[in-house]
Amino acid sequence: MSLNKSTVRAIAFLARLDLSEEAIEPLIEELSAILQWTEKLQSVDTTNVEPMPCINFVQSYWREDAINDGGYAETVLTNAPESAKGFFLVPKVVN
Amino acid sequence: MSHWIEGQTGLWEIVIGLEIHAQIISMAKLFSGAATFFGGAPNTQVALFDAAFPGMLPVVNAKCIEQAVRTGLGLNAHINKYSVFARKNYFYADLPAGYQISQHELPIVGPGLVAIDLSDGTSRTIRIERLHLEQDAGKSLHDRHPTRSFIDLNRAGVALMEIVSQPDMHSSEEAAAYVRKLRSILRYLGSCDGNMQEGSLRCDVNVSVRRPDEDFRTRCEIKNINSVRFVVQAIEYEAHRHVRVYESGGSIEQETRFFDSSSGKTLPMRSKEMVHDYRYFQDPDLVPLMLDETFIEDIRTNLPELPDQKKSRFMNIYGLPAYAAGILVEDRETAEYYETVAKGRDPKIVANWVMTSLFGALHRSGREISDSPISADHLGQLIDLIGDGTISSHIAKSVFESMLETGQEPSAIVTAKGLKQVTDSKVIERAIDEVMRQHADKVALYRGGQVRILGWFIGQVMKATDGKANPEKLSTLIKKKLAGSTLSSV
Amino acid sequence: MTALVDLSLADARTGLNRGDFTSVELTEAHLRAIERRRFLNAFITETPEIAIAQAKASDRRRRAGQVGTMEGLPIAIKDIFCTEGLLTTAASHILDGFRPPYEATVSARLRAAGAVTLGKTNMDEFAMGSSNMTSYYGNVLNPWQRHGAPEIKLVPGGSSGGSAAAVAARLCLAAVGTDTGGSIRQPSSFCGIVGLKPTYGRCSRWGLIAFASSLDQAGPMTRTIRDSALMLGAMSGYDSKDSTSAQVPVPDFEGALTGEIHGLKVGVPCEYRPDGLAPEVIALWDKGISWLKAAGAEPMEISLPHTQYALATYYIIAPAEASSNLARYDGVRYGLRKAGNSSLNEMYMQTRAAGFGQEVQRRVLIGTYVLSAGYYDAYYLKAQKVRTLIIRDFQQAFKTVDVILTPTTPTPAFAMGEQMDDPITMYLNDIFTVPISLAGLPGLSVPAGLSPEGLPLGLQIIGRPFEEQTVLKVGGVLETAACFTQRPSLAVAN
Structure with a gap:
C-alpha cells in the first residue's frame, strides 16, 4: 500500500503529531515501505480463524466495589505543567 | 394523536432514536477504586488510573457488571455471556488516556424491549438495540478564564450504561414517554438514580424525517440533553428544521448539533470537527467478560417488581384505570407510599388524595415523596377520619394543609382545632x-x-x-x- | 579473590551471608565501576546516595536476621519502570521531569526482597528499537568490541540496551529489563549475558510504562542462569492490580536447576534456518543441539510453518497498541508541554511532535493507520488472526517436544550507523524472538559462543506457558557446556 501525502497528514492529525514539510517526505516513503512489507500477511489463509487480541492464559478477576483509591488531588496534580485551584489547565477549547 | 408534520408539500413522519447514558450506582468507578459521588472538590476523586498515569491499568468493578446485567434483565433484553471491552480512541482534554474504555462489537446486553404508555391511552413497544458499559469522561470548564479551560477528572472513569434504542419513536411525546419509562425502570432496579439535573442520565437524540413509507433519510444527532422537556423541544425544533430544509429544496447533512435551551433551537457545533475515526480495538489490558448462568439467574431471581408488573397489579387489585396506575408506579417510592395508604381503604379514594392533594403539595414545595411532610400512615388516618364521618371532606382539606405545615397526625389537629364534623x-x-x-x-x-x-x-x-x-x-x-x-x- | 563486581548474584548472596563483605562495600564497588565506565552511557539516572542508603539499611536488616531473597544485592532498573520519586523517562523527551508518585510492582517486589537500586538504565525510546540508538539520552555503547576494530562502536541491542551493557560491563550484578518483541533476549545475545522473557502474565505490568500491552513483559538480565532463576523468583507473582496478571503460583525456579534433562525432547524448527543465515550462527546452533543431546535430551525436527509471518504480524499489532497507549502523552498532566499555543489541538500536536523521537512517531503513525476505518480488517484484524495461527503452531509443536532451541539473533552486535538505511532492516533483528512474544511463551537467551570477530552469540530456549523452570534447567545445561567465560574488552578485569 503506497501512501500519499494527504493520507499521511490525515493520520498524523488523528495521532496529533505535527509533521513539518521536511519531516513528511521521508515519512511517506518509510511508512509505505513498512506497510507494503506487512502485506505478505494477505497470502495467509485465515478462513474460520478467530483473532487473538489477548493471550488467554489468564483468569478473570473482578474488583470489589469499594472506595479504596483517589482522595489525593495534590499528588494527581503534582506533575502537571499547568494547574490552578485544583484543576488541570489547558488552552481554552472553543465549543 | 397524529404524529405527522404537515409540511407545505405533504405529510412527514418523524423518526427518533435515543442513546441514553446512565451513570451506574456504585461506590467506586468502573475500573478504579476512586469514589463516584457527585459534587466533590476537583480532582479529589481521581485514582492514578483515572488520570492516565504511565503504567496504570484497569481492573473491572464487579458491581458495575451486576448493575448492567440487572438493567438488561429489567429491559427484557438478552444478556451476552461473552462480551469484550474495546478502546474508543480520540483526543480531548477530559479524556486523559486519549481513549475511552467502552464496548463495541460485543456488548454485555443485546436486544430488549420497553413498553411506553401515551396520554391517549394507547401503548407502544420500543425496541432496545443494546446496552453496553463504558467510562464517563471528566469535566471541562470553559468559563473560568479567558485563555484556559479548567479540567476536573472526578467524573472520569465513572461507570456508564449506554442504552441505545432502535429508531422506533415517531413523536416527541413518544420520546418523552420512553425517557420517563426508562428512567423509572432504572430507578426501580437501583442501577441508576436518573437524576438528569446532576447529569446521571443524559440523552443523545437522533432525529430525521421522511415521507410516509419512505426509507430512512439522513439523521442528525443532538447531544447531551439533560431534561425531558428539552428532549421534546429539541425534537420538535429539529424535525421541523429538517422539513423546512427539504421543502425548500435543500438537503440535510449528517452532523452533530447541540440544544440551546435559551432559544429552544438546535445549533451546529461551532468548531467543524474532523469526522471522528475512533479506531476501536479490543482493550489488551483487560480480558473478555464472561458471565455464567448462575450469576445471571441470581440477579434475575432478585429483581424487584418492575413498573409494568406493578401497574398491572394495581389495575387488577385496586381497580385503577391505566392512566392513574401508570402515574402511581412511575416512581417506586410513590408506588410503595400509595400501597401503604391503600391497605384496607378504598383504593380509588386513596389514589385521588395521593395524585391530587399530595402530588400538588409536593410539587409546590419542590419535594420528593421520600421527604413528604405527610407520612403514608398519617394520610391513611386522615382518609379514615373522613370515612367514619369524623370530619367532612371539605374540612379534611384544611386538616391536610395543617398536616403539611406541622407534620402532626390528623386526629390531633382535628381535636386541637375542634374541627369535628357537625352531623347533628x-x-x-x-x-x-x-x-x-x-x-x-x-x-x-x-x-x-x-x-x-x-x-x-x-x-x-x-x-x-x-x-x-x-x-x-x-x-x-x-x-x-x-x-x-x-x-x-x- | 574475585573482584566484587565480577561476582554473580548467587555468589554475592553467599558472600553477604558469610559476612565476607557488606552490602555497602558491594554497592560502593559498583558505584565506582559506573563512574569509570560512564562512557558506555548505560544509565539515564544514577542514584548513588539512594543506593548507599539502601545498602546501609540492608546491612542493618541482615544484622537483625531479616534476609530477603535479593538482600543487599545491587541491581539496575530499566527506565521504563515507574520508580517512586525518581525521574522516570522511558528514554523520551516527552516525559521530561516526570517523577512518578508510585512504584511499579516488579521493582517494588525487588526492593521488598532487599535489592539495592543503582539507577535507571538507558533504553530505546518507549522500548521501540533493537539498538538503543533511539534514546533521547543518547546511544548506549556495547562493551564488546570486534577483534582488531576497537574504533568501531557497536550497539548493545535494544530496547533494554542500557541494562544489557550494564550487566555485561559489571556495572551491576543484574538488571531488570522488558521484552516486547525481543527487547531482553536480543540485547542479551549481543552483550553475552543471560536474558529471560517470562511467560506473559508471570510478572506484573502495573507501573511498567506500556508499549504494547499484549506483549510487554518484565524479565531478569543476569550473567548466569542461577542468577536469572533467583531474580525471577523475586519479581514474579500475581498482582490483582493488573488484569492480565496470571493467577498461578510462583515455583522454586532455583530449585529446578538440577541439570537433569534426560529424555527431554528438544524441538529444532526448520523455519529458523532461512537462506543466508550466517554460518557461525548455524554452527553454534548445531553445537547447542549436540550439547543437549550429550546431556541425554532428544533433539527432533519440528515445523512452525507461520514463522515467516511473525515479524509482519508483530509490526502491525505492536504499533497499533502503542498508538493507543501513547495517546496519554499529551502535555496535560505530566511531562513536556509545548507552551504558547492558541488551541488544545495545537498544543497536542506540537508537544507530541517535539516530545517523541522519529522511531516512536513512525510506529504511532503505522499503528494509527492499521486501526483506521477501512484498513482495520486488512491489517489489524488479519494480523490478529495470523497471531492465532502462530500460537497454534507452538501448541502443536509442544505436543511432541518439551522445549524448542533456536538462535536468539541472526547476527552478532552490529555497528552504530549500520542498518540505518531503512527501518525494516532494523526490524529483522527480532526475527527469532518475535514469534515467542506473539505466543506469550517463556524465552531465554543464553550466551553460547563467539562470532569470528569475537562477539557473543546467544541461543534461545523456548518453553510451554509457565514452564520457566524447564527453560532455565535447559539453559543451565547449555551454560555448563558452553563455558562462556569471556569478558567484554571494555570491561576487562577490575
Whole structure:
C-alpha cells in the first residue's frame, strides 16, 4: 500500500503529531515501505480463524466495589505543567 | 394523536432514536477504586488510573457488571455471556488516556424491549438495540478564564450504561414517554438514580424525517440533553428544521448539533470537527467478560417488581384505570407510599388524595415523596377520619394543609382545632334557620325561581358552622327548608 | 579473590551471608565501576546516595536476621519502570521531569526482597528499537568490541540496551529489563549475558510504562542462569492490580536447576534456518543441539510453518497498541508541554511532535493507520488472526517436544550507523524472538559462543506457558557446556 501525502497528514492529525514539510517526505516513503512489507500477511489463509487480541492464559478477576483509591488531588496534580485551584489547565477549547 | 408534520408539500413522519447514558450506582468507578459521588472538590476523586498515569491499568468493578446485567434483565433484553471491552480512541482534554474504555462489537446486553404508555391511552413497544458499559469522561470548564479551560477528572472513569434504542419513536411525546419509562425502570432496579439535573442520565437524540413509507433519510444527532422537556423541544425544533430544509429544496447533512435551551433551537457545533475515526480495538489490558448462568439467574431471581408488573397489579387489585396506575408506579417510592395508604381503604379514594392533594403539595414545595411532610400512615388516618364521618371532606382539606405545615397526625389537629364534623341535624337546622332569617330577601328570590342561590345559602351555612356542617345533611335540610317545608329534624 | 563486581548474584548472596563483605562495600564497588565506565552511557539516572542508603539499611536488616531473597544485592532498573520519586523517562523527551508518585510492582517486589537500586538504565525510546540508538539520552555503547576494530562502536541491542551493557560491563550484578518483541533476549545475545522473557502474565505490568500491552513483559538480565532463576523468583507473582496478571503460583525456579534433562525432547524448527543465515550462527546452533543431546535430551525436527509471518504480524499489532497507549502523552498532566499555543489541538500536536523521537512517531503513525476505518480488517484484524495461527503452531509443536532451541539473533552486535538505511532492516533483528512474544511463551537467551570477530552469540530456549523452570534447567545445561567465560574488552578485569 503506497501512501500519499494527504493520507499521511490525515493520520498524523488523528495521532496529533505535527509533521513539518521536511519531516513528511521521508515519512511517506518509510511508512509505505513498512506497510507494503506487512502485506505478505494477505497470502495467509485465515478462513474460520478467530483473532487473538489477548493471550488467554489468564483468569478473570473482578474488583470489589469499594472506595479504596483517589482522595489525593495534590499528588494527581503534582506533575502537571499547568494547574490552578485544583484543576488541570489547558488552552481554552472553543465549543 | 397524529404524529405527522404537515409540511407545505405533504405529510412527514418523524423518526427518533435515543442513546441514553446512565451513570451506574456504585461506590467506586468502573475500573478504579476512586469514589463516584457527585459534587466533590476537583480532582479529589481521581485514582492514578483515572488520570492516565504511565503504567496504570484497569481492573473491572464487579458491581458495575451486576448493575448492567440487572438493567438488561429489567429491559427484557438478552444478556451476552461473552462480551469484550474495546478502546474508543480520540483526543480531548477530559479524556486523559486519549481513549475511552467502552464496548463495541460485543456488548454485555443485546436486544430488549420497553413498553411506553401515551396520554391517549394507547401503548407502544420500543425496541432496545443494546446496552453496553463504558467510562464517563471528566469535566471541562470553559468559563473560568479567558485563555484556559479548567479540567476536573472526578467524573472520569465513572461507570456508564449506554442504552441505545432502535429508531422506533415517531413523536416527541413518544420520546418523552420512553425517557420517563426508562428512567423509572432504572430507578426501580437501583442501577441508576436518573437524576438528569446532576447529569446521571443524559440523552443523545437522533432525529430525521421522511415521507410516509419512505426509507430512512439522513439523521442528525443532538447531544447531551439533560431534561425531558428539552428532549421534546429539541425534537420538535429539529424535525421541523429538517422539513423546512427539504421543502425548500435543500438537503440535510449528517452532523452533530447541540440544544440551546435559551432559544429552544438546535445549533451546529461551532468548531467543524474532523469526522471522528475512533479506531476501536479490543482493550489488551483487560480480558473478555464472561458471565455464567448462575450469576445471571441470581440477579434475575432478585429483581424487584418492575413498573409494568406493578401497574398491572394495581389495575387488577385496586381497580385503577391505566392512566392513574401508570402515574402511581412511575416512581417506586410513590408506588410503595400509595400501597401503604391503600391497605384496607378504598383504593380509588386513596389514589385521588395521593395524585391530587399530595402530588400538588409536593410539587409546590419542590419535594420528593421520600421527604413528604405527610407520612403514608398519617394520610391513611386522615382518609379514615373522613370515612367514619369524623370530619367532612371539605374540612379534611384544611386538616391536610395543617398536616403539611406541622407534620402532626390528623386526629390531633382535628381535636386541637375542634374541627369535628357537625352531623347533628338540630344544630344544622338552627344554623339554616338563622341564615334564612337574616336573608329573607334571598329566600324570597329563591322561592321565586332563582334556584341557583342555593349554592350561596350552602356557603353561608358552612361559614356559620366554621365549615364543619356535614355537607350531605346540610344539602338535604336546606333544600327542604328553602322549599318551604318546616320539617322537624329526625 | 574475585573482584566484587565480577561476582554473580548467587555468589554475592553467599558472600553477604558469610559476612565476607557488606552490602555497602558491594554497592560502593559498583558505584565506582559506573563512574569509570560512564562512557558506555548505560544509565539515564544514577542514584548513588539512594543506593548507599539502601545498602546501609540492608546491612542493618541482615544484622537483625531479616534476609530477603535479593538482600543487599545491587541491581539496575530499566527506565521504563515507574520508580517512586525518581525521574522516570522511558528514554523520551516527552516525559521530561516526570517523577512518578508510585512504584511499579516488579521493582517494588525487588526492593521488598532487599535489592539495592543503582539507577535507571538507558533504553530505546518507549522500548521501540533493537539498538538503543533511539534514546533521547543518547546511544548506549556495547562493551564488546570486534577483534582488531576497537574504533568501531557497536550497539548493545535494544530496547533494554542500557541494562544489557550494564550487566555485561559489571556495572551491576543484574538488571531488570522488558521484552516486547525481543527487547531482553536480543540485547542479551549481543552483550553475552543471560536474558529471560517470562511467560506473559508471570510478572506484573502495573507501573511498567506500556508499549504494547499484549506483549510487554518484565524479565531478569543476569550473567548466569542461577542468577536469572533467583531474580525471577523475586519479581514474579500475581498482582490483582493488573488484569492480565496470571493467577498461578510462583515455583522454586532455583530449585529446578538440577541439570537433569534426560529424555527431554528438544524441538529444532526448520523455519529458523532461512537462506543466508550466517554460518557461525548455524554452527553454534548445531553445537547447542549436540550439547543437549550429550546431556541425554532428544533433539527432533519440528515445523512452525507461520514463522515467516511473525515479524509482519508483530509490526502491525505492536504499533497499533502503542498508538493507543501513547495517546496519554499529551502535555496535560505530566511531562513536556509545548507552551504558547492558541488551541488544545495545537498544543497536542506540537508537544507530541517535539516530545517523541522519529522511531516512536513512525510506529504511532503505522499503528494509527492499521486501526483506521477501512484498513482495520486488512491489517489489524488479519494480523490478529495470523497471531492465532502462530500460537497454534507452538501448541502443536509442544505436543511432541518439551522445549524448542533456536538462535536468539541472526547476527552478532552490529555497528552504530549500520542498518540505518531503512527501518525494516532494523526490524529483522527480532526475527527469532518475535514469534515467542506473539505466543506469550517463556524465552531465554543464553550466551553460547563467539562470532569470528569475537562477539557473543546467544541461543534461545523456548518453553510451554509457565514452564520457566524447564527453560532455565535447559539453559543451565547449555551454560555448563558452553563455558562462556569471556569478558567484554571494555570491561576487562577490575
